[in-house]
Amino acid sequence: MNKNKEHQLKVDKMFEDQQNLKKFIRKLKREKASGGLGMNSLMDIMTILLIFLLKSFSNKADSIQMSEELQLPKSTGLLKLEQTIKVYVTKNSIVVEKDPKAREVKLQNEMVDDADMLNGSPETHVIATLKDVLEEKAEYLKDLQRASGGKRKFKGLITIIADKTIPYRVINDVVETSSVSGFKKIKFAVIQGS
């Protein structure tokens, strides 16, 4: 008799458990259907981050892309970079602005080939191709000054962005060439630090 009652209790309990489990499963299913994650707040964060990042990119017109071939030296100077004509002197080429049309001068063993020099002579210290490109740019900037009524003055500023291992010989050639082409004030791009 006692045994029978015990059995009945057990069966009841099992039934209850089963009912509970069913309820639980149903609850789970319902929750899953409603989407679960609060995606909206995350989206807000992401959107703001994205806009912020994009904006910080847009006003970095003066930033310089460094690479294996172009490692800038460090300097204690804090003068700002200006919007000027830029000459990139990497380990294997000299190029004005990162313009695909611009003719680049190849460097071999960190030397400018004699054939690239004005009149084919290294004594001139003037790189012929670079001189042509820079003279065009100077002409354009002078035209701009005339057209704007002197508002956009041609200051003869040029920024030289060179790799830190480049020998002075090449730097001197670039400086000489730009000074011959009308750019007399030179700014060397550096990384802040010491």
Next chain:
Amino acid sequence: MASKSTAKRKFAPKPAPELNLKPIMNLMVVLIPMLLYSASFIKFASVNATKASGQGKPKEANPDDDPKPPLKLMVKITEEGFVIEAAAILDEGTMIATPGDDGAAAPVELYTIDVDESKAETQLEKLRAEYKEKKKPVPESLFDATKRVYSYNFLELNSKIGIIKKAIKNGDQQAMANGDIQKGESQFDKADQIVIAAQGNIPYELLIKVMDTVRCKMLTPEQKKARKEKLAEKKAEGGSKIKNRNKYGCILDLNALGDEDANTYYYDVILNSKLIE
């Protein structure tokens, strides 16, 4: 009862359909790390220089028009070290112009500062520590390049340049007392310019370092330490942002360290048009 319940269900506002934002989320998750990765947190600056005008020979000026002797201060960078030249000599803390044979002042060697490999040790130690953190051996080319640049004695060059600057000032004060020059003028022509000349194989990094050196007063290791302590003190007091360099990179708070040469801007850099052979 049943019909009421169905009616209720019929007219109950349906939950708004959720937008499927998963593709956009995917896009964002990819875009943001990409942008963050390519964002550079390096600050760029520039160092100014001018090209020496005229090839070789300087323009012959009328001595009557311009009675001031040119200073012609020059730093030569060679494989062996620095050489400082000027068309004047140092005499008891005063610069005196040296008239040359034909009126044009002849440059005289004032100081020679030799390369000292032991100077590079601190910088090399830094480099080693940096690569140890990365768990990579230091690339040989980088090691050699660093050693080459930092073997030069910049501190010595800076102090000598400072001595010359002071001597020019002394001379100017004397000349001013004698009534030879006006206030704010110098007895020398182009007294605030320095010409840098270098051998062809000197690396660009060294050129920039020399330009930094001749521009402003540099700190000795003791001064550096004292300054660090001073800055830490200030920070503890609550001065959050301390501007400690001017735009040329000259340190502004040297006065506090009792250095009378504090924040003097030394020289404008002119690049020589010829290489040293």
